[in-house]
Amino acid sequence: MMIFRLAIQSLLNRKITALLTVLTISVSVMLLLGVEKVRTGARQSFADTISGTDLIVGARSGSLNLLLYSIFRIGNATNNVTWKSYQDIARQPDVAWAVPLSLGDSHHGFRVLGTTADYFTHYKFRRGQSITFATGEPFADLFDAVIGADVAQALGYKLGDRIVIGHGVGSISFVEHENKPFRVSGVLAKTGTPIDRTVHVSLEAIEAIHIDWQNGAPVPGESVSADDVRKMDLTPRAITGAMVGLKSKLATFKVQRAINDYQAEPLSAIMPGVALQELWNLVGTAETALSAVSAMVVVTALLGMVTMILTTLNERRREMAILRTVGATPATVLSLLAAEGGLLSLAGVVIGTLGLYAALYLARPFIDHTYGLSLTIGALQASEWIKLTLIVLAGFIAGLLPAIRAYRLSLADGMLVRT
Numbered sequence: 480m481m482i483f484r485l486a487i488q489s490l491l492n493r494k495i496t497a498l499l500t501v502l503t504i505s506v507s508v509m510l511l512l513g514v515e516k517v518r519t520g521a522r523q524s525f526a527d528t529i530s531g532t533d534l535i536v537g538a539r540s541g542s543l544n545l546l547l548y549s550i551f552r553i554g555n556a557t558n559n560v561t562w563k564s565y566q567d568i569a570r571q572p573d574v575a576w577a578v579p580l581s582l583g584d585s586h587h588g589f590r591v592l593g594t595t596a597d598y599f600t601h602y603k604f605r606r607g608q609s610i611t612f613a614t615g616e617p618f619a620d621l622f623d624a625v626i627g628a629d630v631a632q633a634l635g636y637k638l639g640d641r642i643v644i645g646h647g648v649g650s651i652s653f654v655e656h657e658n659k660p661f662r663v664s665g666v667l668a669k670t671g672t673p674i675d676r677t678v679h680v681s682l683e684a685i686e687a688i689h690i691d692w693q694n695g696a697p698v699p700g701e702s703v704s705a706d707d708v709r710k711m712d713l714t715p716r717a718i719t720g721a722m723v724g725l726k727s728k729l730a731t732f733k734v735q736r737a738i739n740d741y742q743a744e745p746l747s748a749i750m751p752g753v754a755l756q757e758l759w760n761l762v763g764t765a766e767t768a769l770s771a772v773s774a775m776v777v778v779t780a781l782l783g784m785v786t787m788i789l790t791t792l793n794e795r796r797r798e799m800a801i802l803r804t805v806g807a808t809p810a811t812v813l814s815l816l817a818a819e820g821g822l823l824s825l826a827g828v829v830i831g832t833l834g835l836y837a838a839l840y841l842a843r844p845f846i847d848h849t850y851g852l853s854l855t856i857g858a859l860q861a862s863e864w865i866k867l868t869l870i871v872l873a874g875f876i877a878g879l880l881p882a883i884r885a886y887r888l889s890l891a892d893g894m895l896v897r898t
Contacts, residue, residue, distance in 0.1 A: 486818035504827025507780035509835045511773040520854040531603035537720035539745035546754040549720045552590040559717035573730040579718045591678045593685035615665030623664035627675040631666045656688040683713035820878020
C-alpha cells in the first residue's frame with residue numbers, strides 16, 4: 480500500500496501531465512466500449528428489422544435475395560407469386576394471418592410497396608413494436624398513400640400533398656403514372672427500418688396504375704382515367720411476396736416445407752431470423768475492423784503514457800536518488816513507476832466507463848429517433864470486464880519500461896548536479 484501512496488503523491492506533483500494522460504486513456508476506453516455498444520446495438524436493430532413474422536414467402540430464389548427485396552427493399556424478385564397461390568397459402572389451417580407485398584415502382588428513389596391495411600397491424604419490429612402514425616391514417620381511398628418518416632423528411636411532404644409514382648426503381652423515373660396521382664393520407668413515425676424509406680399504397684392501387692400498361696410500358700392509344708379505373712375489377716393477378724404469421728411456432732417447419740413443395744408454382748418460404756443471421760454474417764467483417772481500430776487507439780494511449788513517464792524520468796533522477804538514500808531498494812523504485820502506470824490506466828478506465836454511460840444516457844434518445852439504433856444501458860458484459868482488466872494490467876506492464884530504466888540508474892547519477 481505504501482507504494483501506491485507514494486505513486487499517488489508523485490502523480491499529484493505532476494497533476495497536469497497526469498490528467499492529460501488519464502484523459503487520453505479515458506477517451507480511448509470510451510471509444511473501445513462505445514464501439515462495442517454501437518456494434519451490439521446495430522446488430523440488434525438489424526435483427527429487429529422484422530419481428531413476429533414467422534415466414535416470408537416469394538418466388539423460388541435464394542433466402543438472402545428474398546429477404547433483401549421483401550424487407551429491405553433492395554433488388555428485385557426473380558418472379559412473381561400468383562394471387563391464387565397466395566390465397567391457397569393464406570387459407571392453410573396453420574396460418575393465422577398473411578399480408579401480401581407488391582413491389583416494382585418508386586417515387587424519387589424511394590420504393591413503393593403495395594399491400595393491405597393489415598400490414599400496419601401485423602408488421603412488427605424491434606421485439607414486437609407496432610407501426611405507429613406520426614400524423615394521418617392508413618389508406619382508405621384507392622389513391623391514398625402512406626409514407627415513411629424519411630420520405631416525408633427528405634421530400635418535405637405533409638398530409639394532403641399530391642405525389643406521382645414512377646415506373647421502375649431508379650432514382651429518376653423517365654415514365655410516370657401522371658394520370659393517376661396519389662394523396663398523402665398518413666406519415667409513419669420513425670422506426671429505424673426500411674419502412675421509413677417506403678411509400679405504401681394499396682394492392683388495388685398498384686393494379687389501377689398499371690391497368691393500361693403492358694410489358695412494363697403504357698399501351699399506345701389507351702389511357703384509363705382515375706375515375707374510370709375505380710369502376711373496374713382491381714383484384715391483383717400476382718404479387719411479389721407475402722409475410723405469414725402462424726398460429727403456433729411448432730408449425731413453422733411444417734408450413735415452410737409445404738410451401739417449398741407447393742406444386743402449382745415454385746415458391747420459397749424463409750424464416751426471417753435465420754436469413755437475417757446469414758446476412759449479418761456476410762457483413763459482419765465491419766465488426767472486426769471497428770474493434771481493431773478501437774484496440775489500436777487504446778494501445779496508442781498506453782504508448783503515450785509510457786512516453787510521458789519516460790519524458791519526466793530525466794527530471795526525476797534526483798527524486799529517485801533521494802528515495803534510494805532513505806532506504807528504498809531498486810525494486811521499490813521499479814514498483815513505484817509500475818504502480819504509476821497502473822494507477823493512470825485504472826483512472827482512465829474508470830473515467831472512460833463513467834463517461835460512456837453518461838454519453839449513452841444523454842445521446843440514446845437522439846440516436847434511437849434519428850438512426851433507429853437501440854443502444855442498451857446495462858451492466859458491462861463479461862467480455863467488456865475482461866478488456867478493461869487487460870487495459871489496467873497493460874498500464875502496469877507499460878509502466879515497467881521506464882521503471883527498468885530507472886532501476887538501472889546509479890545512486891550517484893541522481894546526485895550529480897547537471898549544468
